[in-house]
Amino acid sequence: MSTPRGFVLGLDLSTQQVKAMVLDDELVVLTEVHVHFDKDLPKFSTQGGVHIHEDKLTVTSPVLMWVEAIDLALERLVQSGVDLSQVAVLSGSGQQHGSVYWRQGARKTLRNAAASSPLHLTLQGCFSLDEVPVWMDSSTATECRQLEQALGGAQSLADITGSRAYERFTGNQIAKVYRTWPRAYEDTERISLVSSFAASLFLGDYATIDYSDGSGMNLLDIRKKCWTQRCLDACAPDLAEKLGELVPSHTVLGPVSSYLVQRYGFSPNCQVVAFSGDNPGSLAGMRLQAGDIAVSLGTSDTVFLWLKEPRPALEGHVFCNPICQEAYMALICFKNASLTRERVRDRCAAGSWEEFSRALRATPPGNGGNIGFYFDTMEITPPAVGIHRFNTDDEKVEAFADDVEVRALVEGQFLAKRVHAEGLGYRTAGRDGPGPFSQTEPETRILATGGASSNKDILQMFFFQNLRYTRLGDVPKPMIACHT
Numbered sequence: 001m002s003t004p005r006g007f008v009l010g011l012d013l014s015t016q017q018v019k020a021m022v023l024d025d026e027l028v029v030l031t032e033v034h035v036h037f038d039k040d041l042p043k044f045s046t047q048g049g050v051h052i053h054e055d056k057l058t059v060t061s062p063v064l065m066w067v068e069a070i071d072l073a074l075e076r077l078v079q080s081g082v083d084l085s086q087v088a089v090l091s092g093s094g095q096q097h098g099s100v101y102w103r104q105g106a107r108k109t110l111r112n113a114a115a116s117s118p119l120h121l122t123l124q125g126c127f128s129l130d131e132v133p134v135w136m137d138s139s140t141a142t143e144c145r146q147l148e149q150a151l152g153g154a155q156s157l158a159d160i161t162g163s164r165a166y167e168r169f170t171g172n173q174i175a176k177v178y179r180t181w182p183r184a185y186e187d188t189e190r191i192s193l194v195s196s197f198a199a200s201l202f203l204g205d206y207a208t209i210d211y212s213d214g215s216g217m218n219l220l221d222i223r224k225k226c227w228t229q230r231c232l233d234a235c236a237p238d239l240a241e242k243l244g245e246l247v248p249s250h251t252v253l254g255p256v257s258s259y260l261v262q263r264y265g266f267s268p269n270c271q272v273v274a275f276s277g278d279n280p281g282s283l284a285g286m287r288l289q290a291g292d293i294a295v296s297l298g299t300s301d302t303v304f305l306w307l308k309e310p311r312p313a314l315e316g317h318v319f320c321n322p323i324c325q326e327a328y329m330a331l332i333c334f335k336n337a338s339l340t341r342e343r344v345r346d347r348c349a350a351g352s353w354e355e356f357s358r359a360l361r362a363t364p365p366g367n368g369g370n371i372g373f374y375f376d377t378m379e380i381t382p383p384a385v386g387i388h389r390f391n392t393d394d395e396k397v398e399a400f401a402d403d404v405e406v407r408a409l410v411e412g413q414f415l416a417k418r419v420h421a422e423g424l425g426y427r428t429a430g431r432d433g434p435g436p437f438s439q440t441e442p443e444t445r446i447l448a449t450g451g452a453s454s455n456k457d458i459l460q461m462f463f464f465q466n467l468r469y470t471r472l473g474d475v476p477k478p479m480i481a482c483h484t
């Protein structure tokens, strides 16, 4: 058997696309491909990678679209000329909280997938649900209240699982599946997260859920790192069995499937490392350290940081840290993010990011006292909906001039990040003493990632907000590093 040279393949199965990247043994990027769900797989009729249902609360994606997209990404890698037989190890990430329901007998089909046929055809009959809930779903308010009640209240649930009950968290989604389609639930032999689902396609077997992405389910005890039986029982019967074991996020799960070896020329020695959530993956990839704050500007906006001690609150989340088993990560998520920026770009900036940037540069910081809150859909932080604009006299108004609207949106989004982060006690170092959660790092770095972090005028807004920190606390300038 040949030994691969040490290339690394990284994947991300996120809301709007699959991204795949091959790096050599010195971590130089050799090739990168994308499969955009709406554009590359139009037969699934998604918008932004999802289907928003009539109630405007239920949001799903077709599971076979994800399978087809991964095959297409692998084909594109081969077409790019990269030699996949040199890949020694692969891993990846997925949008958090989404779940996949494998039907009884699916494991056998997955293990025996023939290289002659693409996986999306082989796996056609393998899922108990064709459309699966994703992180944008907010249709499980009933299940959330039931779970909190069963655990003795929102704070008690947060103390164990790191979060109060959130609509998008997988336990509540599973509870809804069980209540709505009991037969489909019974016919399910394994429930995967999006991350462990993607890993399963590479492993040719069910991949285990990792601690970090598993923390986004309202089911895992983040300190003991095991399922909490009381949470499982409150959501659905026989759930432990359907979820399988949990593993540290950097666990080597085993070699790639024979499907991958035969169809795409992977080495049979290529190892699959557990996949995790996209935000934990960003924390690992950006090499975040205690004291840093990261901002991801993907489909969602998130703010996250490395935590030494978990202190779960009624807002925000504490996840297990993907790198260090003794540490944690804190995260706040905002749903009205890139898609809202795109809507305002299309209405006020002729559909162009350049024009959007020009509007930001043409308006003064503070926007002449005009401010707006833009919640096109039910927001996560805070749970609010609607568009609310206020002029310089604090009067509610119906509209702003185009350039003012662009700045009001972005300033409002970044102000919300600051307000909610500060509400949870995150501070840039120096303002009120030491950094996040009173850690002692002398300087806070702010790191940005995700699609919109390529836009310097948007990043500048964050810089501006943090310059105000420096005035208040007289600390060194926060640093901004961009990763996309």
Ligand SMILES: Nc1ncnc2c1ncn2[C@@H]1O[C@H](COP(=O)(O)OP(=O)(O)O)[C@@H](O)[C@H]1O
Pocket: 014, 015, 016, 017, 297, 298, 299, 300, 338, 339, 341, 342, 353, 449, 450, 451, 452, 453, 454, 455, 458
């Ligand atoms: N130049 C830009 N300025 C602002 N936003 C951008 C720019 N380029 C891409 N984006 C945003 O990035 C988003 C996609 O980010 P990405 O991190 O790839 O998302 P995901 O991983 O959730 O699929 C798009 O929805 C788009 O609005």
Ligand SMILES: O=C(CO)[C@@H](O)[C@H](O)COP(=O)(O)O
Pocket: 014, 015, 016, 094, 095, 096, 097, 135, 168, 216, 277, 278, 279, 296, 298, 299, 300, 301, 302, 331, 333
């Ligand atoms: O719900 C969350 C985090 O809790 C989202 O951040 C999802 O993980 C989706 O990520 P992107 O596709 O926006 O990167």
